[in-house]
Amino acid sequence: MKFSFLGGAGEVGRSAYLIEDEKRLLLDYGIKLHQRTEYPLPFQGFIDYSILSHAHLDHSGFIPAIYEYCSPPCIATYPTQALSTLLVKDSMKVQKLKKQKVNFSGNSFRKMLSNFIPLPYGKSFSLSDNISLTFTDAGHISGAAISTMQIGDKKVVYTGDFKLGDTWMHKGAECIDGCNILLIESTYSQKEHPDRKKLEEELYSEVTSVLERGGNALLPCFAVGRSQEIIQMLRYFDGDMKIFFDGMAQTASEIMLDYPSYIRDAKYLANCLKTAEWVISPGQRKKALSKPSVIISTAGMLEGGPALKYALGLNNESEIILTGFQVPGTNGSMLLEQHKMRVNGIVHDIKVPVEYFDLSAHASRSDLFRFVDKASPEKIFCVHGDTCREFAEELREKGYDAVAPANGESFVV
Ligand SMILES: [Zn+2]
Numbered sequence: 051m052k053f054s055f056l057g058g059a060g061e062v063g064r065s066a067y068l069i070e071d072e073k074r075l076l077l078d079y080g081i082k083l084h085q086r087t088e089y090p091l092p093f094q095g096f097i098d099y100s101i102l103s104h105a106h107l108d109h110s111g112f113i114p115a116i117y118e119y120c121s122p123p124c125i126a127t128y129p130t131q132a133l134s135t136l137l138v139k140d141s142m143k144v145q146k147l148k149k150q151k152v153n154f155s156g157n158s159f160r161k162m163l164s165n166f167i168p169l170p171y172g173k174s175f176s177l178s179d180n181i182s183l184t185f186t187d188a189g190h191i192s193g194a195a196i197s198t199m200q201i202g203d204k205k206v207v208y209t210g211d212f213k214l215g216d217t218w219m220h221k222g223a224e225c226i227d228g229c230n231i232l233l234i235e236s237t238y239s240q241k242e243h244p245d246r247k248k249l250e251e252e253l254y255s256e257v258t259s260v261l262e263r264g265g266n267a268l269l270p271c272f273a274v275g276r277s278q279e280i281i282q283m284l285r286y287f288d289g290d291m292k293i294f295f296d297g298m299a300q301t302a303s304e305i306m307l308d309y310p311s312y313i314r315d316a317k318y319l320a321n322c323l324k325t326a327e328w329v330i331s332p333g334q335r336k337k338a339l340s341k342p343s344v345i346i347s348t349a350g351m352l353e354g355g356p357a358l359k360y361a362l363g364l365n366n367e368s369e370i371i372l373t374g375f376q377v378p379g380t381n382g383s384m385l386l387e388q389h390k391m392r393v394n395g396i397v398h399d400i401k402v403p404v405e406y407f408d409l410s411a412h413a414s415r416s417d418l419f420r421f422v423d424k425a426s427p428e429k430i431f432c433v434h435g436d437t438c439r440e441f442a443e444e445l446r447e448k449g450y451d452a453v454a455p456a457n458g459e460s461f462v463v
């Protein structure tokens with residue numbers, strides 16, 4: 051069995067892993083969002099199945115490009131299909147706005163849609179006489195899956211992005227009991243997350259202090275997952291706080307509520323969403339900025355979306371509160387490090403305070419080790435992280451056969 055790493059090796063972004071045995075399976079095919087979008091390496095020949103772990107663009111963003119060359123079924127959960135359609139469509143729009151070339155045709159995008167095959171959690175899907183695939187809940191975003199593949203006599207597990215701890219949106223993932231080969235995300239391999247409950251209390255008190263001094267608390271959030279997590283959390287603490295809800299998170303929320311079994315408490319989420327003012331006009335944006343309020347708006351790394359406009363219009367008492375992973379080179383990371391943001395090629399100084407709360411939807415360092423110990427694999431590939439090498443090194447010290455591949459590398463197992 052051959053494993054080729056076409057992207058997402060030693061980095062967060064453009065995840066793309068090819069498994070070749072009796073069939074050729076492509077696990078994810080994402081993009082890396084930067085000022086310039088980066089793509090995974092091309093694959094040679096045909097793909098038999100495209101397997102999509104979840105909707106985030108670093109996993110789904112380049113799936114349509116597969117359909118320039120061939121027409122494999124794309125297996126994903128229902129919410130992943132709907133959410134990735136939304137996100138990929140939006141990324142095509144953003145790239146066009148940035149005057150970047152979209153590296154696949156509208157026709158390929160439509161071919162992707164017509165080749166989706168839904169696979170719910172816990173059901174085994176036969177890819178051939180000797181290969182089967184089962185998804186289990188990854189606890190990361192709605193529809194996110196850990197893929198377990200039985201390939202001949204080998205059990206191969208690809209974690210995708212996962213989280214073991216509970217959040218407002220999801221119950222934590224279950225560890226996989228025993229496997230032969232493991233591809234595991236490594237995003238936080240060198241970092242423990244702070245205590246979630248305490249962090250949520252701190253975030254709430256930060257937000258209240260901004261409102262009390264007469265500012266807006268701007269929370270740039272990812273459309274899928276984080277926006278919904280934040281609104282549920284804030285409502286738990288305060289039922290009356292004025293919250294504006296803007297950007298693509300609106301459509302993403304509606305999609306999530308279409309698949310209630312994929313989230314922890316759809317009723318509570320629906321109720322929380324009803325209490326917020328959904329922004330649908332520029333006039334409402336002005337209104338949001340005219341008095342103290344919480345503004346939850348896409349995009350999470352400020353690489354587009356209404357959050358950019360809000361960030362440039364905040365009064366001096368306001369604050370920008372980031373709660374998600376900020377890829378180096380994005381506006382979010384520039385804000386944290388230099389208090390600057392680039393909009394339409396112009397660099398702006400941002401005067402208001404910028405705070406970061408680590409409300410991660412990824413496994414922490416100890417979760418990663420716990421997952422590995424339970425899976426107890428013969429071979430481990432550490433992917434999706436800036437610290438894959440360190441993680442693999444530590445796993446080797448514990449006696450595992452672990453490697454942190456580089457993009458373009460292949461291994462026969
Ligand atoms: Zn993700």
Ligand SMILES: [Zn+2]
Nearest residue numbers: 106108109211
């Ligand atoms: Zn990811």
